[in-house]
Amino acid sequence: MARRAVVLALALAAVMPLLSGGVDTQQVKLLAAKFNVTCVLVFGDSSVDPGNNNYIATPMKGNFLPYGKDFFRGRPTGRFSNGRLATDFIAEGLGYTKAIRPFLHRRLRPVDILHGVSFASAASGYDELTANLSNVLPLSKQLEYFREYKMRLRQIAGARKAENIIKNAVAVLSMGTNDFLQNYYLEPIRPKQYTLEEYQNYLASCMSDDVKTMHSLGITRLVVVGVPALGCMPIVKTLMNQDTCVDKYNNLSSSFNSKLNVKLDIARKELGMKIGYVDAYRTVQDAVNNPEKYGLIETSKGCCGTGTVEYGDTCKGMSTCADASKYIFWDAVHPTERMYEIIAGQAVDCLRKQLMG
Known part of the structure; x- marks a missing residue:
């Protein structure tokens, strides 16, 4: 196994005990520094958007109470949860920050640029149309901001160090839910163009193209989060008039995630990237079926x-x-902060097994 994969896996493995509340953050920070994990770069939708939508003209915002009521000082930030997101917990475990800042934050600090930011935008998706329906940032625009980020990083750290930071960064990509719930099942455009299976294939191809673009921009380590169990979302159960998880939507999630994994396998081989896959579907479904476990x-x-x-x-x-x-x-x-903490812990555990196995 390539040394950098082992480095990443060891650093991420050290985060697991922290997420259970059992390891000193300073100790994990020193370990992460030893293994040269430089920063966290985040792309996606509301599952990882810490507030970029606050700064664009869209109705898709979460910068008001009760969102954020359990965040630091009980303030809403634009996160669609009561507190922190999974990416916040991962960044804390690596020792950099307790809360990742949105790239569009008006008071972004040099330390934020050095240790990682989120370009994610709530209501976005792999399909460009999904973002356009809500006037949010499509992945193409998020990657455009990443290019701007790289320029700012070079200004702060110099060209050589900036290149090293990007090379040793951990990038996270989490989206897909809105492509189905806000686009395909609500809007008439895509169903006229694609069957559901064809649309899944289209989205997986879009994701594949985006991963290639990330690689061309210098990203070598990527974590892709699968679509969660859509049929277990309260709103889906309400609309389908069911008390239990809706099989139709869970089967869709599972099918789409399989298609993502096929594309990721190809990307690993063709691009030589180190790519981990987080099974959010299994984690959410396990929490639904075995809540006492968590x-x-x-x-x-x-x-x-x-x-x-x-x-x-x-x-x-x-x-x-x-x-x-x-x-x-x-x-x-959207999940609670506690559920995001569980997802973060499971994500790190999966990455350790995948990258070291």
Whole structure:
């Protein structure tokens, strides 16, 4: 196995105990520095957007209460959760920051540039049309901002060091949900052009092209997050009038993730990239089926409002459950901070096994 894969795996493996609350952050930081993991670069949708949408003209925002009520100082940041996201926990484990900043933040600091930012935009997807429907940042625009990021990094660190930082960075790509729930199943354009299977193939091809672009821009280590169990989302169960997870949508998630993995295997071989895959589908489904394993209680509805339909604007100013840490879902679509912490822990564990196996 290539040395850099082992380096990444060892550094990420060290994060696992931290996510369970058992390791000193400083110790993990020193370990990460020893193994030369430089920063975290994030691309995707609301699952990893820490607030980029605050700075663009779109209705898809989460910069109001009760979003962020359990974040530091209880303030909304634009994260579609009660607190932090999985990428925040991973970055903390690596010792860089407790909360990744959005690249569009007006007061972005040099330290943020050096240790990683998020380019993600809530409501985006692999399909460019998905982002355009909500006037958010498509992946092509996120990659354009990444090019700008690289220029700013060179200004701060110099060309040689900047190249090394990008080479040893961990990039995260997490999206796909909106392509189905906000685009294919709601809008008439794509269903007229593609069958569901053809659309899945189209999205997987889009992802593959984006990975090639990332590689051409210097990214050598990539973590791709699969689509979660869509049929277990409270809003899907409500719309389908079911109390349990909807098989039709879960089967879609599983099928699409399989297609992603085929493309990722090809990318590993053709590009020589180190690519890890995070099975968010299995993690969410396991939490739904075995909540006590994770200290959870409520699996069927979200913490905001009725927990059955509210998300985004319809969650604004709503009352919430007493203890979000016992819930899988914060609103009818997005996970709680506790669930994101679980996903982060499982993600690191999967990466350790994949990259060291």
